[in-house]
Amino acid sequence: MERHDAIVIGAGLNGLVAAAYLAQAGLDVLVLDRGTAPGGLASEHEIAPGYRLPRFTLGSGGLPPRIVSDLGLADHGLRFIRAEGGVTCFPDGRYHASYRDGVVYRREISRFSRVDADAFTRYRRDMLRAVRRLAPLLARPAHSGARGLFGRLRAQLAHADLIAAMSPDDMRDVLRLWTLPASDFLDTYFEDDFVKAHLAAAAMIGGTLGPCTPTSAARLVLPWLAETGDASGGAPETLMPAGGTSALVQALVSAVGAAGGVLRMEAEVTDVRIRDGKVKGIVLANGEEIEARAVLSGLDVKRSFLSLFQWKDLPEGLVERVGRVRMKGVAAKVNLALDAAPVFPGLPEGCPSIGGGLRLAGTIPAMERAFADWRERMPPRDSLIDVLIPSLLDPSLAPEGGHVLSALVHYVPEELHDGPWTGERRDALGDLVMTRLAEISPGIAEHVIAIEILLPDDVENEIGLTSGDLSHGETTLDQLFANRPFPGAGGAETPLKNFYLCSPSAHPGPLVMGGAGANAASTLLAAMGKRGRA
Known part of the structure; x- marks a missing residue:
């Protein structure tokens, strides 16, 4: 039977970070992912031929310098683009730009x-x-x-x-x-x-x-x-990986491979094996069994425990504790391919802050009303929208003259109070975003050659993230630090021996990109008595 020192379930950013640290420390590491390409939430796709953008996230943000240095990611081609902090555009035509x-x-x-x-x-x-x-x-x-x-x-x-x-x-x-x-x-x-x-x-x-x-x-x-x-x-400032999020993912994949780690795609883990109270390995959807000294899960906390194990094999009370972790979809994603650069007549010509993104927002009372609508599971009426046009600073993401636009629509409920998200309601959300965009960039609709609207339910169905919660669990104070993923099991260690969480469901959550993966690797190496840089 195939055997490894460590198996990492999921080739998202945190799973790849954990795998790279472990492989560099000398462990025999295998990364398994059910998808056809690595990256998880950070994976890119073409919304139209030649137009690349991250499907589920905005794509801004960078790994901490410590992780980039530890893993030698610059040697694997990783570079970041630094931009201003963005512009907030208000309904009355005013704007507020950020500058470093x-x-x-x-x-x-x-x-x-x-x-x-x-x-x-x-x-x-x-x-x-x-x-x-x-x-x-x-x-x-x-x-x-x-x-x-x-x-x-x-x-x-x-x-x-x-x-x-x-x-x-x-x-x-x-x-x-x-x-x-x-x-x-x-x-x-x-x-x-x-x-x-x-x-x-x-x-x-x-x-x-x-x-x-x-x-x-x-x-x-x-x-x-x-x-x-x-x-x-x-x-x-705003940071973006040069070449898009695919460049970030590929740098991590390269670092894993250079250290001897192995990545297998289209390899879905369906079960984690337990013997004598200890995790011993995994079972794939095709029935293949692989043994390991340790298993690290890059899945969210609910998927990690409630879908990978027989509940009868879990310690008493663990199912209930995991079930109490709050995971809620709160954002939708609208992706656009444009055949020309959007024009913003209400902003200063050549305003450098546009490269860092645009936020379409009202005053604080308006944001609070949008939040109240979300709590009542109402269809969005005046959502807070975060927009990034990464091709303004990185032309490699679109054909010459073209651009890609990502819009993260906040306060979008996973389920509506009066029924499901129908096709009509999905289109209405897209229309809302286009209307808001047209307020700051008149005529932008004439340049749209492709549009994609993704709801929290789409995120759950496509990449297996419970409730489409991009944060892998609410980031309220009672679900952070030693209480993440849940009280009594803070951090990467879990109540199951040899089983670790390396997803943002564990500390420090989504607050530090790659941080959960680095912490999981550090915890495992310490438990094995090995010295690592994680």
């Missing part, structure tokens, strides 16, 4: 409020402070790789030490950030509604909280996680 240069960005804010331009220095300083406090928690496993009471106690004490080292002022700031609604938190810095809406819109995308929901202020830190510098700088 602090002087330029404060000048932009002063168009709305000179007081807010000065306040931004304090806001940026506090966001960077929050990132510095958060970074150590996100950069390592939630629990030590050592098993047993003392190993977990050491992990808990390490987190306690970080808290104990905070000054009273720091503790006050932490409590404000992690408990207040985003609206209240922003009110303590800024006076202008459009400045506050611009900052809130960038943070609310992808979450299941509204801007007026308690604890939503913590999401304001997310755009700053990769930011460096001091308080004199501007807005966070």
Whole structure:
């Protein structure tokens, strides 16, 4: 029977990151995926001949420099394009652009409020402070790789030490950030509604909280996680992999292969084998059995436990604990192929911030109404929409003169209160997006040569992500850090010996691209007594 040191289920970004770390540490690694191409959520496809874009996500964001360096991804061709932080466009024709240069960005804010331009220095300083406090928690496993009471106690004490080292002022700031609604938190810095809406819109995308929901202020830190510098700088930048997300995926695949790892596509894992209380290997859909010292699942937490195991083989109470993990679809994706560049007459000619994306948003009360509609499972009426046109900065993604556009439509319910998503309702969602786009780019509909509308249910059916939840589980405070994937099993380790989670269902979730894969590899290597760089 075929045997490996480690089997990774799923060739998404986190699965590939985990496999690359393990292979570089000398383990014999096999990656299995049911799809025809690697990448998972990051996989690209052609919406029309020559027009490439990530099907399910926007495609912005970069791996942490630590992971890029550890895995030597630059040697495998990986490069990133740096862009400005994007533009928020409001229904009344106003816009707010982000700039990395602090002087330029404060000048932009002063168009709305000179007081807010000065306040931004304090806001940026506090966001960077929050990132510095958060970074150590996100950069390592939630629990030590050592098993047993003392190993977990050491992990808990390490987190306690970080808290104990905070000054009273720091503790006050932490409590404000992690408990207040985003609206209240922003009110303590800024006076202008459009400045506050611009900052809130960038943070609310992808979450299941509204801007007026308690604890939503913590999401304001997310755009700053990769930011460096001091308080004199501007807005966070946008990163995109040169050559599209396929270039990122291929760099990881190349790193896995160069270290001796093996990738098999069209190899669906249907069962994980347990013997004497320990995971011993997997079974493929074709009946093939493969043994392994450890199995890492890149599937979401519900799929990992509830679909890969016989429930009777799981520890008592585990099925119920996994079932209580909240996973909710909250976004739809609209992909466009355009035969010409969209024109934005309401924005300054040559505005560099457009390359970082556009957000179509109302003020905070409008965002809260959209959130309320989502909670009531109403069809979207005024959704928050995040738009990226990556071909503006990377012409390789479309034929000469053409462009691709990705729109992530936020606050779209997985199921509607009065019935299913019919074809008519799906088309209505596409019409809503096109109407909103036409408000800032008149005539854009005349240049559409292909359109694709994907609902949360499509994401679940096509790549097996429960409820189409792009975050692999809600990112509310009770489902983060040591509580992710669920209380009592924080991090990559699971109640099953030799079975690990390397998907964003585990710490640090979707907050750090590739972070869950790196942490899972680090945890497994520690358990095996091997030294690795993860």
